[in-house]
Amino acid sequence: xxxxxxxxxxxxxxxxxxxxxxxxxxxxxxxxxxxxxxxxxxxxxxxxxxxxxxxxxxxxxxxxxxxxxxxxxxxxxxxxxxxxxxxxxxxxxxxxxxxxxxxxxxxxxxxxxxxxxxxxxxxxxxxxxxxxxxxxxxxxxxxxxxxxxxxxxxxxxxxxxxxxxxxxxxxxxxxxxxxxxxxxxxxxxxxxxxxxxxxxxxxxxxxxxxxxxxxxxxxxxxxxxxxxxxxxxxxxxxxxxxxxxxxxxxxxxxxxxxxxxxxxxxxxxxxxxxxxxxxxxxxxxxxxxxxxxxxxxxxxxxxxxxxxxxxxxxxxxxxxxxxxxxxxxxxxxxxxxxxxxxxxxxxxxxxxxxxxxxxxxxxxxxxxxxxxxxxxxxxxxxxxxxxxxxxxxxxxxxxxxxxxxxxxxxxxxxxxxxxxxxxxxxxxxxxxxxxxxxxxxxxxxxxxxxxxxxxxxxxxxxxxxxxxxxxxxxxxxxxxxxxxxxxxxxxxxxxxxxxxxxxxxxxxxxxxxxxxxxxxxxx
Numbered sequence: 001x002x003x004x005x006x007x008x009x010x011x012x013x014x015x016x017x018x019x020x021x022x023x024x025x026x027x028x029x030x031x032x033x034x035x036x037x038x039x040x041x042x043x044x045x046x047x048x049x050x051x052x053x054x055x056x057x058x059x060x061x062x063x064x065x066x067x068x069x070x071x072x073x074x075x076x077x078x079x080x081x082x083x084x085x086x087x088x089x090x091x092x093x094x095x096x097x098x099x100x101x102x103x104x105x106x107x108x109x110x111x112x113x114x115x116x117x118x119x120x121x122x123x124x125x126x127x128x129x130x131x132x133x134x135x136x137x138x139x140x141x142x143x144x145x146x147x148x149x150x151x152x153x154x155x156x157x158x159x160x161x162x163x164x165x166x167x168x169x170x171x172x173x174x175x176x177x178x179x180x181x182x183x184x185x186x187x188x189x190x191x192x193x194x195x196x197x198x199x200x201x202x203x204x205x206x207x208x209x210x211x212x213x214x215x216x217x218x219x220x221x222x223x224x225x226x227x228x229x230x231x232x233x234x235x236x237x238x239x240x241x242x243x244x245x246x247x248x249x250x251x252x253x254x255x256x257x258x259x260x261x262x263x264x265x266x267x268x269x270x271x272x273x274x275x276x277x278x279x280x281x282x283x284x285x286x287x288x289x290x291x292x293x294x295x296x297x298x299x300x301x302x303x304x305x306x307x308x309x310x311x312x313x314x315x316x317x318x319x320x321x322x323x324x325x326x327x328x329x330x331x332x333x334x335x336x337x338x339x340x341x342x343x344x345x346x347x348x349x350x351x352x353x354x355x356x357x358x359x360x361x362x363x364x365x366x367x368x369x370x371x372x373x374x375x376x377x378x379x380x381x382x383x384x385x386x387x388x389x390x391x392x393x394x395x396x397x398x399x400x401x402x403x404x405x406x407x408x409x410x411x412x413x414x415x416x417x418x419x420x421x422x423x424x425x426x427x428x429x430x431x432x433x434x435x436x437x438x439x440x441x442x443x444x445x446x447x448x449x450x451x452x453x454x455x456x457x458x459x460x461x462x463x464x465x466x467x468x469x470x471x472x473x474x475x476x477x478x479x480x481x482x483x484x485x486x487x488x489x490x491x492x493x494x495x496x497x498x499x500x501x502x503x504x505x506x507x508x509x510x511x512x513x514x515x516x517x518x519x520x521x522x523x
Contacts, residue, residue, distance in 0.1 A: 029276045031448075036272070038445070039111050040518025041367075044380045046197065049274040053200035054284035055291070056207030058267045061353035064292035065214055065299040066343045067260035069322040070153060072303060076314060076321060077477055078253030079246075080238030081228070081304040087250050088300045091257030092293050094465035099264045099289045101431045101462045103282035104455060106268050107447040110277035112364035113515055114268040115139055115426040120514035122433040122444070130504075132514040135429050136365040137500035141493075142422030143358035144394060146263070147185060148401045149419055150351035155180030157344045160318035161337050164327065167317070174406050181402040188351040189395045192359065196386045199356065206349045213342045214295050218302055220339060225306035225329030233304045240310070242479040251468070252475045258420050260296055264288065265423070266353060269360040282449035358394045363387035369511040372503070417473070417489040418496075424470045428463060435459040 028036075028047040036043050049057070068088065075084030111117045116136035123131050155177045162170050195202065239249040264285050271277045274284075303322070306329055307313060316324035322343075326336035366377035381388035401415060437444060438456050451458055476487040504512070 031279075032275065032277055035110055035278055038520050039109060039117070039515060040520060041111070041272075043272070045273045046385050047273055047275045047277070048197065049200045049203075049270060049280075051280050051284060052207065053203045054267050054270070054274055054280055055287055056203035056205075056210070057270060057353050057356075058264065058284055058288040059292050060203065060206045060210050060346065060349045061266045061357065062261065062263045062288065062292050063210075063346055063350045064260045064296035065217075066346045066350075068256070068296045068300045069217075069303060069343065070157070070320055070347075071256040071259040072300075073314060073321050074256035074259075074477065075253045075300075076240070076307065076310050078239070078241045078243070078249045080236050080240065080310065081233045081307060082235060083237040083246070083250045083253060084256065085234070085301055085304050086237070087253045088257045088260070088297060090250075091254055091261055091469070092297065094461070094469070095257075095261045095264075096289060096293070097458050097462040097465060098427055098431070099285055100451060101434070101455075101459050102265055102268070102427065103285040104447050104450055105430065105434060106265075106271065106285065107278050107282045107449040108445045110268070110271035110274070110281050111515070112269050112272045112360045113368070114265055114271075114361065114364070115430040116365060116368075116370070117515045118430040119433050120516040121519055122430070122437050124433075124436065128516050129509075129512065129514045131429060131433070132516070133370055133504055133508060133512055134497070134500065135426050136368075136370045137496070138422045139361050139426050140358075140365060140371070141496050142419045142426065143269075143354065143361050144397050144401070145415055145419035145422070147188070147351060147354045147358055147394065147398045148181065148415070150347055150354050151181040151184035151188070151398065151402070152177070152405075154184045154344055154347050154351065156319055157323070157340060157347070160320050160323050161340055163317050163319075164323070164333055165337060178402045178405045181405070182399055184348060184351055185355070185395060185398045185402070188348070188355045189391060191352045192355045192391055193384050193386065193388065196384050199352075203353070206346075209349075210346060211295075213346060214299070216342055217339055218299065220335065221302050221306050221325075221329055224331075225325070226308060227305050228308070233301075238310075241477060244479070251472050252477070254469055254472055255420070255475075255477075258424075258469055258473065261293075262420055262423055265427070266357045269357045269364070272360075279448045282447075286449075355391065355394065359387050359391040362390040362394060366390065368515050369513075370508065374511075415489075415492055417487060418493055421470060421473045421489055421493055424466055424473060428466045428470065431459050431462050431466070435463060 028043060032047060072084065075087055079087050105118050109117060109121060116132050116139060119135045120128050120132035158180060159172060159177060237246045237250065239246050241249055241252060243249045243252060267281055267284055271281050274280050303325065306325055308328055313321040313324040318324055323336060323340050326339045327333065330336055362371065362377055365371055366374040371377055377390045377393060379387065379389050404415065434444065435456065474487055474490045476485055478485060
């Protein structure tokens with residue numbers, strides 16, 4: 001195998017087709033074989049994902065219309081009914097550019113490494129190794145908090161349902177939620193081991209539930225809920241966060257749509273298990289944008305018309321504004337419970353996808369020596385044909401994170417909010433590397449899905465949008481901050497970066513060279 005040393009200028013890379021060397025490709029196409037040969041990796045995982053299963057995987061992990069509901073407290077506080085709609089539309093518009101940019105990069109280099117691989121291959125030579133290493137750690141951080149976040153949301157929804165079904169006989173304790181988080185994460189782990197080879201079928205079934213569940217929530221709201229006037233909904237922007245400016249309030253409220261739209265890179269980390277990945281993967285990402293973006297918009301507009309008294313729903317004993325809206329709309333605890341259970345199921349399914357994504361990210365980064373105990377974490381279990389060690393470590397990390405909730409829900413919530421900032425940072429770094437490469441007219445690998453002459457413009461808009469939303473992802477919900485309401489994610493984010501840098505200079509710098517060293521070149 002010919003490979004490129006780290007110090008060598010990436011401008012010398014020539015992207016070539018692989019020879020027909022007869023290696024097994026585990027269900028992939030000839031193009032998959034070429035793609036794996038180009039990045040210098042052997043095929044270790046089974047390629048059993050197709051277009052619909054990829055679409056289901058990404059659409060369900062993002063859970064856009066569901067997340068628009070359980071994240072609505074951000075929009076209602078910072079923006080009100082109308083502001084919540086406008087911020088979602090703005091977020092959808094901006095994130096469309098981001099998803100398109102990432103889809104093109106995924107077609108260039110469909111590998112489980114995702115962003116850290118792209119940074120390693122596309123960054124300028126002098127910064128390839130360092131930026132790639134930081135990006136890898138940030139992605140590992142983001143996806144682990146994603147598992148914990150999904151499990152935590154399911155647990156809190158269940159506690160909220162118990163609160164309305166047994167209002168006089170249930171007393172909330174923090175350890176209840178912690179046990180539920182552990183239970184949800186463990187069951188998601190079982191799906192990713194014993195049912196791992198059935199995961200594409202499961203994701204396809206979940207996609208059907210995702211679509212039918214949308215109408216199962218939408219129709220009762222249309223039929224039963226008291227409807228506000230159009231002028232009240234579209235003509236009102238409220239600054240309940242005390243920012244002193246409606247525009248600033250809406251920018252802070254962008255956090256809500258971010259929760260609903262983030263995660264398009266999830267399927268990228270499954271790319272080595274997708275048949276005809278360089279074509280199917282970007283198509284799956286784009287169609288996820290169309291499906292989730294449109295259903296999320298319809299749901300958020302409907303929800304805004306059905307909210308009623310904002311102060312009442314924000315103070316709901318259930319802990320979620322949308323559960324109170326369901327209860328007010330139907331007038332029935334059972335009906336509200338049934339509607340909420342649909343969203344709980346979808347969020348649990350998102351946890352399944354999160355576990356799969358996280359384990360592949362850890363597996364890929366470990367095989368490039370980016371993590372402690374990399375030799376162990378990069379092993380693929382031959383029984384389940386999954387990176388079982390990476391799965392187990394991810395499960396243990398989520399268990400440990402959930403224990404923080406017993407001591408301090410403030411600290412736990414701060415960690416949960418890290419996922420958004422971490423993934424946004426990885427998007428900015430990877431897209432910026434490609435944009436600089438295009439600006440300098442340096443070669444990029446061919447992409448079977450490409451935006452052609454529009455790519456530089458799309459990348460530029462993506463970077464500008466991401467810079468704005470990353471800044472506001474660190475803002476607290478209101479301007480009147482207490483230790484309970486403070487957004488501590490910037491502190492923890494900085495701490496993880498400092499730890500990763502310490503490990504890098506103490507050890508990883510000697511063993512981590514980045515996947516660019518394996519990229520095939522013409523001698």
